[in-house]
Amino acid sequence: MAASFRIYNTLSRSVEDFVPQVPGKVGIYVCGMTVYDRSHVGHARAMVVFDAFVRYLRHRSWDVLFVRNFTDVDDKIIRRANELGEDPVGLASRFIDVFHEDMDALGLVRPDHEPRVSRCIDDIHDVIGKLVDKGHAYVSEGTVWYAVRTFDEYGKLSGQNIDELRSPDEAGGKRDPADFALWKCARPGEVSWESPWGPGRPGWHIECSAMGCKHLGATLDIHGGGLDLVFPHHENEIAQSEAANGAQFANYWMHNGLLTMAGGQKMGKSLGNVINIDVALAEFPAEALRLYYLQNKYRSPLPWSGDALPEALGMLSRLYDAREAAEAMGGEGDADRIAKEMGKTASDVLRLGRDFEARFHGALDEDFNTGGAIGAAFELARAVNRFADHKKARKRGGPIVAPALGAFALLADGLGLLGRPVSEFHAEVKVKRLKALGLDEAAVEGMLAERSAARAAKDWARSDALRDELEGSGIIVMDKPEGVQWRVRCVAPDSATA
Ligand SMILES: [Zn+2]
Structure with missing residues (x-):
């Protein structure tokens, strides 16, 4: 039988008993990547936290259905694709493959479903159609807008006040500064699809309402994502889904804290301070990253250095x-x-x-x-x-x-x-840390052999000098009854390497 647990719910701002809709089952939806570049160690935190959470629930005999989407239609993707002269959906698809490589290298379980916006256009049309029919959305100059003031509970997740809001979506015909686009009218040079409201492409928030409900039903047990998504993304997902379906969208909202740099800065490409996952994994085993993320509370900011x-x-x-x-x-x-x-x-x-x-x-x-x-x-x-x-x-x-x-x-x-297996762990550490320190295994073995010869000849001065030299470059020498063993020190002699 599945074991009971408690979880912090951003919606109620308190730790609550988890009550599933169907005994023993948990449906989890997590907002995934906007794929136009490689992922960095800040992204990896969210991926590892939810991987560990899903793994733990399964360990506790829960039947988990895990869905994480890909945003493969988006302003940033279109901009990048235009720069490279590439088809945006094709570019995104390329980076989805790269993302999968990174996640596999991190040792993460694949979600049960990984929907992509470009393949869910009909599902997105369905939700927008419902919102238009019910009077929560209006069409103006080929763009469909969500009328934020038609949803009384707007702001319940994030505590935002509608009167102070202005959504970044700007085009003609918007009635209220807080209204946001569900369907964006096609513009020259942008990818577009046909729709009942004319050619265009989905706004950002609508995809998660459509994909979440497609795979998990009108009400999700748990909706996850980074804390930076609470507003506007998750607030808007609630407004769309609940207005369209007349049902609570997610029973529990679970948000992970972000990685912070020195001075409290967020890690981000635009800030030029990113360390990509593949770069970190070239120098450290995936488990070291996993431990780094998990030894801290998932909700708290996590300082990176x-x-x-x-x-x-x-x-x-x-x-x-x-x-x-x-x-x-x-x-x-x-x-x-x-x-x-x-x-x-x-x-x-x-x-x-x-x-x-x-x-x-x-x-x-x-x-x-x-x-x-x-x-x-x-x-x-x-x-x-x-x-x-x-x-x-x-x-x-x-x-x-x-x-x-x-x-x-x-x-x-x-x-x-x-x-x-312990031996496998040590072997991986040896290869990656030697490379990170710029050392060569054969050279280390050569020095150790020379040191053994010096010891055999009782030339202690030479033996000690060789040992000091090895230790100075990051090699720990251990004289054990079964022979000399060595390891690469985890922290480089001149402190940090990463
Ligand atoms: Zn989302």
């Missing part, structure tokens, strides 16, 4: 270290008895491992508190890493860490973290 990903990678490495240490422990017997014999570090691991599931679910079921859930995992990982220093841990610690290994598996299933 050059240290963000190196720090997240360092934290991720400690989680993998704990799992690796736990997996290496053997022995059998009654865990409580062994913990008593081995002392406090053992009993801490046992207790935290056994408590983990309740803490993990408890945090996530209360407004999707990923930071709390991940915090519990860190507490457990620290305890495991401390216990691993116990001289009998490797031989006898197996029963002590068994609940911890179960906990790490839960983290993988519920949030998509720590799910890969």
Whole structure:
């Protein structure tokens, strides 16, 4: 049976019990990308948050139907296409492919439906037709306008006052400054479709009303998107959908906070401060980005800096270290008895491992508190890493860490973290960080071989010098009983690299 949870609803400005329309089922619609360029790490936050949310609900036995759209008809797309002498829908389609590559590289689940505006023109006409018929929209000079004052509840999501509003849509025949375009009259040099009101193209907001209801019915369980979309986009979606269908459009409105740069700036192409997803993924594993986003509250602004990903990678490495240490422990017997014999570090691991599931679910079921859930995992990982220093841990610690290994598996299933074989993780880190630091694996191996030779010859000065040189360039050398091992440091010697 699906587990109950609570979620913050922007509409009521409070955390509410989630009540589905159909028991066990959740329909989620999330506003997707306007596709005219590559996506950056600010976009990735929204994608990762809703991916983790959907993944978690499925982990909790909810039957989730997940829809995220593509805006492939839009002013910015048309402008870019004209610059490049390309067909706008074709250009958008190209960037949808690029977006899919980025999302796959981030390890995200594909939504069940990914509708595109250019393929939903008939659905959009249907909604506009209803609005015209019901007197919520009017036609003027080939443009169809939404008459904002015909919808009494306008402003209920964002708290905006109609009298102070002016929509950016400007063309002839608009009756009220707040009215916005549902269908824009065709202009020379722009892509257009035939319609009952003449040739043109959809306004921005109407697509989500049409696509959401097409796949999820008149009322969505949860509508998601970035906080920057609350007004005007989501306010207008409500006005359109509720006036057309006479039903509440979405029962819960879930908004993720934005990535902020130094000084509180938003990340944006027009601001020239973007880091594209593919660039970040060339230097860091996708899981480091995932951890960076999820260790913070999804609703809060998230500060970005050059240290963000190196720090997240360092934290991720400690989680993998704990799992690796736990997996290496053997022995059998009654865990409580062994913990008593081995002392406090053992009993801490046992207790935290056994408590983990309740803490993990408890945090996530209360407004999707990923930071709390991940915090519990860190507490457990620290305890495991401390216990691993116990001289009998490797031989006898197996029963002590068994609940911890179960906990790490839960983290993988519920949030998509720590799910890969440890060796695969280290191999990826090695390749990407060496490249990011401009180092060459063969050269590192060569220096290590030289250092081993120096040690064999008891030339300690030479051996230490080589070690210092390696560490100075970001290579951590570990002399272990089974031989020399090395890793690339997560944070570069001269602090940030990203
Ligand atoms: Zn939307």
